[in-house]
Amino acid sequence: MSSSDNGLNPTLRLQGVGKWFGSLQVLEEIDIDVKTQEILTVLGPSGCGKTTLLRIVNGLILCERGEVSFKGEVVDGPRPEMAMVFQNFGLFPWKRLDQNIGYALRIQGKDKNEIDRLVSHYTELVGLGGFEANYPSQLSGGMQQRAGLARALAAQPDVLLMDEPFGALDALTRETLQEELLRINEAEPKAMIFITHSIDEALLLGDRVLVMTPRPGRIRFQFETGFGRGRDLEALRGGKRFQALRHYLWEAMRNPDEEPEPIPELNLE
Amino acid sequence: MATDAPTATGVSTAEKTAWERIKEPAVYVRLISLVVVIGGWELMGQTGNIDPVTFSYPSAICVAFWDLIASGKMTAAAYESSQILVAGLLIAIPLGIVLGILMGRFRTFEYAVDTYVFALYATPVVALAFPIAMVLGVDFVGKTTIVVFFAIMPIIVNVYHGVRNVDLSLLEVTRSFCSTESQRWRDLIFPSVVPYLVAGLGLACGRALVGMVVAEFLMSISGLGALSQDYIADLELDKGLAPVVLLMIVGIALTKVVNICETKFSSWRVRQES
Ligand SMILES: Nc1ncnc2c1ncn2[C@@H]1O[C@H](COP(=O)(O)OP(=O)(O)OP(=O)(O)O)[C@@H](O)[C@H]1O
Ligand SMILES: [Mg+2]
Numbered sequence: 318m319s320s321s322d323n324g325l326n327p328t329l330r331l332q333g334v335g336k337w338f339g340s341l342q343v344l345e346e347i348d349i350d351v352k353t354q355e356i357l358t359v360l361g362p363s364g365c366g367k368t369t370l371l372r373i374v375n376g377l378i379l380c381e382r383g384e385v386s387f388k389g390e391v392v393d394g395p396r397p398e399m400a401m402v403f404q405n406f407g408l409f410p411w412k413r414l415d416q417n418i419g420y421a422l423r424i425q426g427k428d429k430n431e432i433d434r435l436v437s438h439y440t441e442l443v444g445l446g447g448f449e450a451n452y453p454s455q456l457s458g459g460m461q462q463r464a465g466l467a468r469a470l471a472a473q474p475d476v477l478l479m480d481e482p483f484g485a486l487d488a489l490t491r492e493t494l495q496e497e498l499l500r501i502n503e504a505e506p507k508a509m510i511f512i513t514h515s516i517d518e519a520l521l522l523g524d525r526v527l528v529m530t531p532r533p534g535r536i537r538f539q540f541e542t543g544f545g546r547g548r549d550l551e552a553l554r555g556g557k558r559f560q561a562l563r564h565y566l567w568e569a570m571r572n573p574d575e576e577p578e579p580i581p582e583l584n585l586e
Numbered sequence: 587m588a589t590d591a592p593t594a595t596g597v598s599t600a601e602k603t604a605w606e607r608i609k610e611p612a613v614y615v616r617l618i619s620l621v622v623v624i625g626g627w628e629l630m631g632q633t634g635n636i637d638p639v640t641f642s643y644p645s646a647i648c649v650a651f652w653d654l655i656a657s658g659k660m661t662a663a664a665y666e667s668s669q670i671l672v673a674g675l676l677i678a679i680p681l682g683i684v685l686g687i688l689m690g691r692f693r694t695f696e697y698a699v700d701t702y703v704f705a706l707y708a709t710p711v712v713a714l715a716f717p718i719a720m721v722l723g724v725d726f727v728g729k730t731t732i733v734v735f736f737a738i739m740p741i742i743v744n745v746y747h748g749v750r751n752v753d754l755s756l757l758e759v760t761r762s763f764c765s766t767e768s769q770r771w772r773d774l775i776f777p778s779v780v781p782y783l784v785a786g787l788g789l790a791c792g793r794a795l796v797g798m799v800v801a802e803f804l805m806s807i808s809g810l811g812a813l814s815q816d817y818i819a820d821l822e823l824d825k826g827l828a829p830v831v832l833l834m835i836v837g838i839a840l841t842k843v844v845n846i847c848e849t850k851f852s853s854w855r856v857r858q859e860s
Contacts, residue, residue, distance in 0.1 A: 375762055397764045407759040411777040420773070421763045472763070 335382030366534030674733025682741025690749025736797030
């Protein structure tokens with residue numbers, strides 16, 4: 318990262334991205350900029366193309382229209398600066414938890430001590446300490462999901478792509494990890510795209526919230542939450558702006574066909 | 587496994603006591619069945635309901651078995667047979683794995699050979715004994731080739747399916763983290779092939795035994811096949827069946843070995859198993 322980088326330059330840029338699976342158009346005209354230290358949360362109904370969007374950003378599949386660029390370079394395949402947290406966890410059933418969490422590090426050819434150190438750090442961080450020797454089939458769904466998160470965090474990427482990473486977690490673990498994620502985002506600046514079905518989560522974590530419409534997936538609207546760095550989640554929840562935005566998003570999600578009454582003081586784009 | 591002690595999800599792997607195992611229906615139903623069948627057969631033999639010329643009974647076969655071992659005939663025959671069995675398996679296993687992997691991984695190779703492989707898979711290999719004898723002779727090479735043909739098919743086909751059925755979402759994980767091709771084989775493809783391979787090896791061992799006896803019957807007569815045939819021709823059925831008993835034992839032992847390998851390689855499937 319260059320020293321002049323204040324965390325505001327776009328790291329990731331999607332321009333006019335369109336994607337078809339056969340004759341089915343899944344994404345249309347997607348333009349997104351994600352700044353170096355920005356968290357973009359994405360909301361949208363099931364099947365609107367959120368996972369597809371992340372796979373395109375990650376370079377796992379190519380788009381037929383438009384392009385994705387990372388720090389000015391066109392993304393035409395996966396690169397080690399990005400890490401994905403998969404919706405279906407994507408753990409290797411024959412690897413123990415610690416081997417799964419250290420997977421990306423081993424692929425990158427890090428030396429063993431470094432791997433051990435990072436693995437135990439991130440294993441503790443997601444609250445899986447003590448389960449290192451377990452195979453995924455011996456872990457609950459929520460634990461597997463946290464393992465997938467730890468694996469991506471341990472890779473220490475510049476871009477973190479998260480596909481409903483907290484979907485299988487109980488409320489308490491979820492809150493802990495939300496705070497952890499914000500802390501990590503400040504400590505090791507990263508651009509994050511975070512897909513979620515929870516309006517609260519989208520607002521709590523997002524610097525910007527993007528809402529998609531289905532068939533084909535398009536950007537319906539996006540806005541800055543304006544909550545700033547170092548936000549206190551507890552205080553945020555009770556705040557007026559949070560409540561207003563929450564209500565706005567509820568209305569929008571409930572009526573997919575009409576935009577809700579704009580709220581002038583929110584300065585929504 | 588030494589590492590599975592300290593966890594909270596702890597899958598209980600408590601060993602069953604011998605007594606608990608005896609109480610399981612599987613065990614005593616099998617025992618009763620064995621006693622009824624073997625005992626009934628023995629009873630018919632003892633009471634003279636079986637003509638010893640056309641058939642024999644368990645205790646007579648046991649006695650013949652020990653006689654043949656004591657005279658050294660059984661061991662000599664078994665040694666002869668085991669040579670073609672072992673040679674056949676030593677060729678069939680690595681060759682089958684390599685062919686299966688190549689077929690599963692490289693489309694061009696698959697299209698080039700799949701017709702032959704699946705045709706051979708569907709052909710009764712016995713039918714190949716004669717052409718093989720014509721080309722390779724009726725001795726060691728010809729016989730080993732028959733064993734190879736018998737054993738290799740399930741290995742090729744299983745390994746091929748193993749490579750083909752690699753979990754696509756895990757393949758995507760390896761791509762996402764920028765794995766190299768050789769790392770991908772290590773982390774994903776080999777581990778997903780192992781269960782298929784082990785199943786294939788189980789079938790291959792059974793079929794190799796069949797191939798061995800077929801080769802010994804149909805080509806230059808030798809080994810356990812010859813021993814059995816000679817005595818049956820002399821109407822000494824108890825001695826003729828003794829080598830068959832040995833083959834059964836070897837067959838069961840090979841299956842057991844394969845099963846042990848299977849559990850060893852799939853310790854990660856703990857929950858499904860318990
Ligand atoms: N490989 C594929 N081939 C064909 N169609 C696909 C493929 N992957 C996704 N689709 C289709 O694309 C659409 C979007 O799928 P995607 O998985 O991106 O949705 P999503 O927004 O992530 O949904 P969810 O919230 O349920 O995870 C769906 O209609 C799906 O059927
Ligand atoms: Mg999805």
